[in-house]
Amino acid sequence: MRRWFKLPLVAMLLVVALPLAACGSDGSSTDNEPYKVGAVFAVTGFNSPLGTPEKQTVDMMVKQINDNGGINGHPLEVTVYDTKSDSPTCLIMAQKLIDDGVVAIIGPSGTGESLAIVDAVTAAQIPLVACAAGQGIVIPDSTKPNEPRYWVFSTPQFDVFAVTRLYQYMKDHGITRIATISDTGGFGKSGKAVLEDATRLASYGLTLTASETFDPVNDTSMQVQLSRIKNSSPDAVICWGTNPGPALVARDMKTLGMQTPLFCSHGIANKEFITVGGSAVNGVILPAGKLSVADQLPESDAQKQVLVQYKSDFESIYGTGSANGFGGYAYDALSIVVAALTKAGPDRAKVRDEIEKTTNFAGTAGIFNMSSTNHNGLQLDCFVMVKIVDGKWTWLQS
């Protein structure tokens, strides 16, 4: 009922302009100088389903860390700026953070925004831990995967791990003819390139029967694309995109009476996919980070503790079912930066060196093992196969 009372607020807020709450941090009254970290997230705009939980995660962690005495007695101060999901704005905000004198920057939320600021952070010699999945953020030249950008790191799992995991599953289950439908945003585009790579398809014995796309924001019916896929009679449909598009694909496959199994990407692994898709999404299989099935993991899993802890902390503040992988990327990024700050103190170059030395760090996205040749540090095992059964994420133990 609480939200019900918010309705008249729409009217009221039309009268008084919306005061956009500034997101500063409460200055704890310690004698020690605060350690300043910057963050750029897409709190508004089309990437806001990513940026909002990222900012919420950072707000939560800053409070936790400072309540526990800060970093070596220094309070942690994180300035979060909104990129509005826009690359030029992101660059301006990153520049502002650099001028503010932060030691490191975390974020942005989207691959496009991240690519917009990699040169600026490199020029300013300030470490960046990106929360966006594009491999190009850390690896400028895809033919030289062992030469990452010196100042740039990232925490999300790469697409190629998800696709490899998925194709392995398909091979094990005798699927040979696949059709893809991907969104035209950054996530879908880079996924499509990995999915439809001829060598990769061949090595898993897969044939592509159809390749369709949809607009992630404005396509409200997928029936046209799906009719074409239906005509190509694949064994399986792979939908690569972020919500709500894939939920509509699942619904429209039911509308068209398609019996073909639907596989999706890790981009849908949050509760909106199930609330929007309803019963139509039952049976969908996807490679996902372990967060969605945290409570089903065995105690022996190295990530189990951090996943359960993060989930319960986040959901006790922001509501049941609210935790998702995007917030987790910010958790991992800030945790890695804080660990480096603890060892190195507020020195940009030393913090960078410490981030690069991150080993065996159990984060929400996986186990991080960074090095001078690997600025992401995750492996294939960061993904598990998950199936939606009766509206619940269910771990498919292999």
Add this chain to the structure above:
Amino acid sequence: MSWEQFVQYLMTGLTAGCIYALVGLGFTIVYAVTGIINFAQGEFVMLGGMISYELAVSAGMPLWPAVLLSVLIAAAVGALLYVLGIRPARKASLVSLIIITIGASILIRGVAGELWGKNPVRPPAFSGEEALQILGARIQPQAIWIIGATFVIMIILHVFFAYTMMGKALKASSVSRLGAGLVGIDTRMMALAGFCLAAMLGGIAGVITAPLTTTSYSMGAMLGVKGFVAAAIGGFKSQLAAVVGGIAIGIIESFVVAANWGPFTSNYKDAIALIVLLVILLVRSGRIASEERAS
């Protein structure tokens, strides 16, 4: 292309087109009564959808009262937009008033994002989700609701403007505000009624389409563009042209995506409406300008 596919594409396009038509109708009403192009029209669609979700799902109200209340709240926001935004600035030029509506749309979107979050939501469908077979095509029952509602609303609007005193008064204000005032019509009241009616139409479009298409705080912008183009086809004057225009855009989009020909894949689907808009502006700009001077 088989017959079944053809019908499938046609029905998909018709459904999308009816959504654009409903948004376009809202544009024509506000324009007719006040001469303003209300760029916040798409936001009423968003409000209708989001509020119906909040009421029917978050607050647990029964579906039909929730739907009705959502439409009324959208209409009330439309009235507020006029009373607080447009009326105090009535001495300003038309361009300034149009800019006020753009500001209002940004404000409404921002408030909605703060209140209800950024994630897409979907209210329950009116009559289930079992696909129906029609001429070999399979469509959602909600799509029938959308198509049916568009035609019913078009007929009601026609009757309203042609046969009721209120409708005729609205029409008179649109023909000549001065003349209408001289014969005793309260033109300011008419402008308020126009905004209210347009917002109500937007709200109806929102509650009826959200179960099919999902909705989110930011969905009003692109729908506004599509509706704008639909309305522009009739020079913002003809409701019939707005409906025909909207449906035409929807069907063209559907077949362009289906043809997957050359550069016109679904990547560029939204460009179609904008290309149509460019053509209309080129063809009609002279006429619209001369009409402006005459009024």
